[in-house]
Amino acid sequence: MKNLSLFILTVLIFTCFSAQAFSQIPAPKQSTPIALTGATIHTMAGATHYNGTILFEDGIITAIGTDVTLPDGTEIKDVSGKYIYPGFIDAWSQIGIFEISAVNMTLDLNETGPINPNVMVERAFNPGSRHIGVARSAGITTVVTTPGSGFGAGLIPGQSAAMMLEGWAWDEMTLKSGVGLMVNWPNPGNQRNYNNQLEQLRQAFDDARAYKRARTAMEEGNAPHHDFDSRWNAMIPVFEKEMPIVVSANDVRQIQDAVTFAQEQDVRVIILGGRDAHLVADFLRDENVPVLISTVQSSPGRWWEPYNAWYELPAKLHEAGVRFAIAGSSSAANANRLPFEAGTAAAFGLPVDVAVKSLTVYPAQILGLDDRIGTLEAGKDASFLITDGNPIEYKTRVEQVYIQGRKSDMNDMHRQFYNMYYEKVQQRRAE
């Protein structure tokens, strides 16, 4: 057996994992300073440190570089020959609110009715989802879980939240709530329906703005009492430009119309999807509208479009100077494919380092998470991965993930199944 050595090696690796055979236990919070040394550290903040050291304490990076002074009591781990990258951010995910698509009771995607700006996804986030561990062992440390998609999705389905894939429950796993207000742009296929839904959307924003004005006047003592409206109250941060609207838009009409709408409403807008974004790339660049591309490893709907039209989309937006990130387009169960989406973009023209940025620093900047994650710099969260190569390359293995300094259990459900049934194979061989 020519691959015997590899076989034995991997069996050994997994034998170690199988020590803790059952469920994935959340890692304890970091208690002592840790320094990882000898790695090639891709900070995504400009510098790459060869044979570098990353030092972190209480979940925060305190120093990074080739000349790092380690405080007393630092736990030092030699990771020579390995690579360290910032943890990946899945800028659009359903992890935590989606378990099994054909089992409706395991889904918490769409609240009743078209207008639900007040629902907050983190409050329903299931930390026991199997998909968390699988995504995490692919290097995804943060997911922006977003409500409202598929059948029954409303126009304004709720607010997304940035969730760290480590911890006991949503309270400690929430990196940031209210990351974006999701808007599902109507389908322009049917003109009348399109216009009606646009009017409905505009009405909601106008009503919410009127509510804000009235409540402000009330609070400043210039008006009588105005009763609380949960829906419109939730939209106040949007008008104050603290929270962007994240508009699902693929068709070129949807993209243009959504940006026009946002400008008219004077709110920040992020395009999600962006299939046709390359047709209006200059416009998006000039208006500084970022795009969360969710259609890379996929094929165009129009027959005439090139077979690799979507593979090439990130490269086209990059060349045009549009801000973008690559988001997962798969269901929660397949969130682990995110690095491959970026890899495909790299195969079709996107520079490799930009492809990695489109999973790290770019989504952090676009979604306002860059004060904490996206790059490896002192003061930022110690959320990163250790690999044996470029993490968007298929053959690369993600060996360890740290999230805010917590060393995550890499023995996800997939590996547990492997270990358990490898045992069956062994037993049968022994019989």
Added chain:
Amino acid sequence: MKNRISQSNRITSFLGMLIAFVLFCFPAGIQAQSQTSPTDGMKENTPRVHAFTNATIVTSPGNTINNGVLVIRNGVIEAVGRNTRVPADARVWDMEGKVIYPGFIDAYSSVGMQNPQTEIETGNNSWNPQLRAHLRAETEFEVEDDGSSELRAAGFTTAVSVPPLGVFRGKSAVVNLGDGSVTDRLVKAGAAQAVGLRRSNELGFSYPTSAIGAIAMIRQTLYDGIWHRDAHAAFDRNPAGLQRPEHNAVLASLSGVVSGRQPLLFEANSEEEVLRAIRIKEEFGFNTWVRGSGYEYRVADYLRNKNFGLVIPINFPDKPDVKTPEDALNQSMANLRHWYLAPENPARLDAKGITFSISADGLDNKSHFLRNLRYAVHVGLNPNTALAALTVNPAALLGIDATHGSIARGKAANFVIFNGDLFEQNSRVVDVWVDGDRYVVNRQRHSDPAGTWALASQNGLFDGTLEIKEQRGRFSGKLEIGEEEIDLKSTSYTDESRRFRADFMLEADDFSGLVRLTGSLSADRLTGWAELTGYGRIEWSANRTGYTEEEEQRERSLPERTLELADIRPAMEYGRESIPEQPRHILVQNATIWTMGSDGVLENADLLIREGKVAEVGTNLSVPRNAVVIDASGKHVTPGLVDAHLHSGVDGVNEVGNAITAEVRMADVLNVNNIWMYRQLAGGLTTAHVMHGSANPIGGQNVIIKMRWGALSHDLILENSPRTVKFALGENPKRVGTGRYPDTRMGVEQIIADRFRMAKDYERRWQEWERNRTGIPPRRDIRLDALVDILNGNIDVHSHSYRQDEILMLMKLAEEIGFEVKAFHHAVEAFKVAPELAERGIGAIVWSDWGGFKIEAYDNTNYNARLLKEAGVVTSLHSDNSQIASRMNWEAAKMVRVGMDPEDALSLVTSRTAELLGIDDRVGSLEPGKDADFVIWSGDPLSTFTVAEQTWIDGRRYFLIEEDKVLREKVEAERAKLIRFIMEEHND
């Protein structure tokens, strides 16, 4: 005077005027009478002898008599010729300026079939509502609003009434399009047995729910028809001791078909369906007619020698919507170019020497028929061919050419009179004569007020010159009194009553106010009276002083055909003008070659191809003379990738109408209009197992194809590849639902077991019959035939599965019953029963990383393939998804991430896949003698950063990344050209 009449399109001669009132006698008089019906009231004996003089008579395509005479007597043509004598008893019709053509014959119509019965509740019918072969168009025919008058208005005098519903629909009948009774109108009963290639929704949702099911049903029913005949023959010879065979009206009515006397008439709604009909014809050898769909030009080269009857519609597609740039973005090149080329369908078929008839079928508005016919001629159809397709061709096809199809002595008096050449834009059908009876289509005007008139009124109150004008059927006029010109208002004229009306304001010394004129026209004189409003009434009259020259109607200009569109296949984006050539020798040099055979991966190696096969793999191979040499330095070469489970490129995937559908075949419904095939080629895929869906414990037969982009559907099939069948366990077959057995996994097992027991009994019956050949022959059951083939190892079982329990169940059941399972597909929990699979040598075909989408898929692990491989199971990956199939190398690459050796990983989409499909003698590795199916990659095929640069099949290059760029530009250019053409075309 003469000159004026010949210029007019609407005004007949004075002779016409004289006989005008004869017209209205006919239609009511002949309603519903037949030759055997008793006479009520007065016997009608209006003479039925007519002579048409001064006519241009096109007796048949290409044969014209100028200034001839046509004589008909009692519904039959008595004489036609240049010097034919007008019989003394004939009514004479002056055909000056008119052209007479043989009446058109529509070889496929729904005339009389406007309300087909959907529930047949009486009689010894078939078990299935889609089997209605015993219906006869002439007995189902409904006369009221039967559609005859619409067809007559387009020049038709005869049509085939085709029963419209079902798979076997019933026998069509040729009828003339008069208003008489069906008995009198029927020309020929039982012209053909009509067949649909799909289920009719109107007859309910039951087997066959799909195109595959419908085609299987056609096969089974034809066999049943043969059996019914033979079984009754055997019983009739000696009934003693025999169980009486069933008397089935449907099967009995197929006796004409199975004996070769009566054609099968297929309704085909795409060019693929035409090919399907032809393939059934070739399988059974029965006489076959096909009503096409307007797409036949796409396969004209193939159809030319197929010896079948072809009827084509000319219901050209609507103009594609390109109103906004976004609408234009969403138009496919396939749709745009079909819109442009569809009118050329008849001309292109003619150019290939294919004989056809043209039908008005499919036109919602039959009044567009002539417009479309002329457009077909405008775009290249020879007018004589067009006329033949409406007359002699359908007559010959239908076997009625002794009486129909041309104007000749002794034939039925069926003809159509145009007011000019049929193919001129503005010419119109004047009258249609059916069986010697006249039907007015465009009533001719017999009087004309337009012109100048000298008006004289009582007391000379408004004497002057009256001028009446007509424009597009609307009248206007003015009155000149001395110097004064007064416009007439509310001017009108009615030909039937010869009444003229107009009002005007008069400012005269004696009277000021509204004058209301009314008058009657006779020859060149108007006589009438006028109301002087509020004053009194006076009389007036006018004599014609001149005619107003009618304006020539402007010829509607048809758009110039400026576009040159190459013939491509498939007729869509990225289609090819021909199959790529196969160089005798190809040498790929200096590559890293993944042989996937015993040679492993060879660095800096060469691959020699000879005549489509791998000749040699090695280093420093010598270059044969004239070889195509490809320098692949730095590149990797692998065998063409194989996908073990795909559903693209077929019209429908599931036959859900029965739990067991082993008789249906995916090969029947391949469709090359499949953009995925091109995209899959671009990702290095060369072979795929195109499978039936998972709705049935025992589903249909799959087909193994190569991605021969540009070939016809049946040429995609990998020659002599093993037959395989789809089984399905678990949720899918049980959730098809409402009442269909099974509803549980327990039932899934039992119905599989039960059917195999049936199949064994069936096989025994046949074996007995083969030994004795006495009594009634067994009925051939193609469903059980397939199960017998499974039992005998002639069809490989590929089973959809998820959970370990069901995988174990089928393995055990197969052992108990005695058949083999080749592989479990999806098999998300196969890793749980890896030892059991390995022990039995049963393969596993799984996803790299798909699961969690339903409860039975929740225990998925991306280590599935790895663990299976390690346990000794022959393992492959599959896509089950058209997009994933376009990047199977990356699916394999994912297995490297979970710890597999790269070569093992690639084997999951090449050699192991071929092994499990039983095609490893042909594909899956690069070893001498194997098919020259290979991919040249930009680098390591398992790297994220690698793309396929060339994809070769059978030593032919089907994909080249540089060529793709050229094709993109061609596609863009052709779309742009077509969109511009649509926008510039101002007609309609």
